[in-house]
Amino acid sequence: MTSLDTVLDKDGVRLTVDDAVATVTLTNPAKRNAQSPALWRALTEAGRALPGSVRVVVLRGEGVSFSAGLDRQAFTPEGFDGEPSFLDMGRGPEAELDAVIAEYQNAFTWWRRNDIVSIAAVQGHAIGAGFQLALACDLRIVAEDVQFAMRETSLGLVPDLTGTHPLVHLVGYARALEICATGRFVHAPEAERTGLANLVVPAEELEGAARDLAGALIAAPRDAVIETKALLSGAVSRTYEEQRAAERAAQGRRLRDLSGTAD
Numbered sequence: 001m002t003s004l005d006t007v008l009d010k011d012g013v014r015l016t017v018d019d020a021v022a023t024v025t026l027t028n029p030a031k032r033n034a035q036s037p038a039l040w041r042a043l044t045e046a047g048r049a050l051p052g053s054v055r056v057v058v059l060r061g062e063g064v065s066f067s068a069g070l071d072r073q074a075f076t077p078e079g080f081d082g083e084p085s086f087l088d089m090g091r092g093p094e095a096e097l098d099a100v101i102a103e104y105q106n107a108f109t110w111w112r113r114n115d116i117v118s119i120a121a122v123q124g125h126a127i128g129a130g131f132q133l134a135l136a137c138d139l140r141i142v143a144e145d146v147q148f149a150m151r152e153t154s155l156g157l158v159p160d161l162t163g164t165h166p167l168v169h170l171v172g173y174a175r176a177l178e179i180c181a182t183g184r185f186v187h188a189p190e191a192e193r194t195g196l197a198n199l200v201v202p203a204e205e206l207e208g209a210a211r212d213l214a215g216a217l218i219a220a221p222r223d224a225v226i227e228t229k230a231l232l233s234g235a236v237s238r239t240y241e242e243q244r245a246a247e248r249a250a251q252g253r254r255l256r257d258l259s260g261t262a263d
Contacts, residue, residue, distance in 0.1 A: 004016050004017070004018050005017050005018075007022075007046075007049050007050075007051075008042065008045060008046050008049050009027075010042050010045075011036075011038040011039050011041065011042040012026060012027050012028040012033065012036075012038070012039045012042065013025070013026065013027065013039060013042035013043055013045075013046055014027050015046040015049060015050075017050075017051055017053075017054060019053065020053055020054060020055040020056060020218045021054070021055070021056045021057075021058065021214045021218065022050055022051075022054045022056070022057045022058070023057070023058045023059075023060065024043070024046050024057060024058070024059045024060070025059075025060050025061070025062060026039075026059075026060070026061040026062060026066070026067055027062050028062075029061070029062040029063025029064070029065075030063075031068070031071065032063065032064070032065040032067065032068035032124075032125060033061040033062070033063065033065060033066065033067040033068065033130070034067065034068050034069065034070065034071035034072075035067060035069065035070050035071060035129045035130070035133075036070075036071045036073075036074065036080055036083075037074075037080065037083050037104065038080070038083070039107075040103075040104050040106070040107035041107070043107035043108075043133075044106045044107045044110070047107075047110035047111070047113075048110075050116070054116060055115075055116060055117065055217070055218050055222055055225070056116065056117050056118075056119065056214040056217050056218055057111065057116050057117075057118045057119070058118075058119045058121060058210050058211075058214055059111070059118060059119065059120045059121065059133070059134075059137055060120075060121045060206075060207070060210070061122075061123070061130075063124075064123070064124045065123065065124035065125040065126075065130075066120075066121075066122040066123055066124060066125065066126045066130055066133075066134065066146075067125070067126060067127070067129065067130030067133060067134075068125045068127050068130060069125075069127035069128030069129045069130045069131070069151065070128055070129045074086045075087065075155075084100070101160055104160075104161065105160070105161055105162055107133075107161075108132060108133060108136040108161050108162040108163075109136070109162060111136040111137045111138070112136070112137075112138060112233065114226050114229050114230045114233070115226055117138050117139065117217050117225065117229065118136075118137040118138045118139070119137060119138070119139045119140070119141060119210055119213055119214060119217075120133070120134040120136075120137040120139070120140045120141070121141050121142075121206050121207065121209070121210040122134050122140055122141070122142045122143065122146050122148075122197075122206075123142070123143035123145060123146060123203050123206055124143070124145055124146065124147065125147050125149075126146060126147065126148050126149075127147070127148075127149050127151055128149070128150060128151045128152055128159070129161055131148050131149060131150055131163060132150075132159060132161040132162060132163030133161070134148070135162075135163040135166040135167055135170075135196075136161075136162060136163070136166070138229075139198050139213070140191075140196060140197050140198055141197065141198060141199045141200075141201065141206065141209050141210050141213060142188055142191055142192075142196075142197040142199070142200055142201075142206075143188070143200075143201060143202065143203040143206045144188050144200060144201070144202055144203060145188070145203055146187065146188050146191060146197070146200075147185045147186070147187060148185065148186040148187075148191060148196065149179075149183055149184065149185045149186065150163070150167075150179055150180045150183060151183045152180070152183075153180060153181055153183055154183045159180060164176070164180070167179070167180070169236060170194065170195045170196055171194045171195060171196065175194065188200045198213075199213075223254065223257060224254060227250045227253065227254060228250075230250070231243075231246055231247060231250055234246065
């Protein structure tokens with residue numbers, strides 16, 4: 001794979017690869033990177049198109065906003081060209097609606113694969129689906145002007161693009177409920193204080209900070225990072241004793257690999 005090879009560029013999503021680091025860019029700044037089913041399919045395709053050499057994926061948005069959320073055209077009677085109207089979807093069979101939403105969710109699920117570490121570099125608005133896309137990543141670096149908000153409830157909806165699980169684990173149930181039910185903005189200081197953001201930087205330093213973090217993440221041996229990520233991501237669902245056992249098993253695999261006796 002050559003440096004800065006463009007692997008995909010369609011429907012508001014561009015995937016480029018530079019050796020071990022891939023960058024997924026939302027490329028519709030004129031609409032503040034508003035999201036649509038076509039964009040979600042392109043994001044899913046980007047995940048499937050990642051070369052095996054990629055260890056870190058940086059997600060960013062062009063322009064002043066990361067993503068202002070779902071394109072409101074989805075709620076018009078005509079919807080998007082070639083797409084079912086969201087209003088018509090609500091009138092259809094429950095099983096069909098569930099299948100469509102599950103397909104949309106695929107755009108948000110691959111970012112936490114154990115073989116990669118994903119970083120969202122977030123500036124300006126990250127609203128609704130934009131907030132959930134940032135939450136889909138392992139890590140978040142945000143600009144000082146960031147504005148997170150979960151506005152689905154104000155539209156009579158619920159957050160359904162996988163954002164509720166990471167939000168609760170990051171900030172706790174009570175704060176997550178308050179953020180979602182009120183739809184209020186979460187600004188950079190609170191995001192950093194509550195764990196939504198790993199780092200806050202001036203807007204002009206956002207790209208460099210993401211690049212520096214990506215470099216730090218690929219400095220360690222890949223297999224050790226993969227094993228560590230799997231340990232940490234599974235810790236919440238394990239008991240203390242189960243986590244101890246998982247640590248022993250993972251370390252055993254690493255030592256056997258280092259000693260050249262791996263199966």
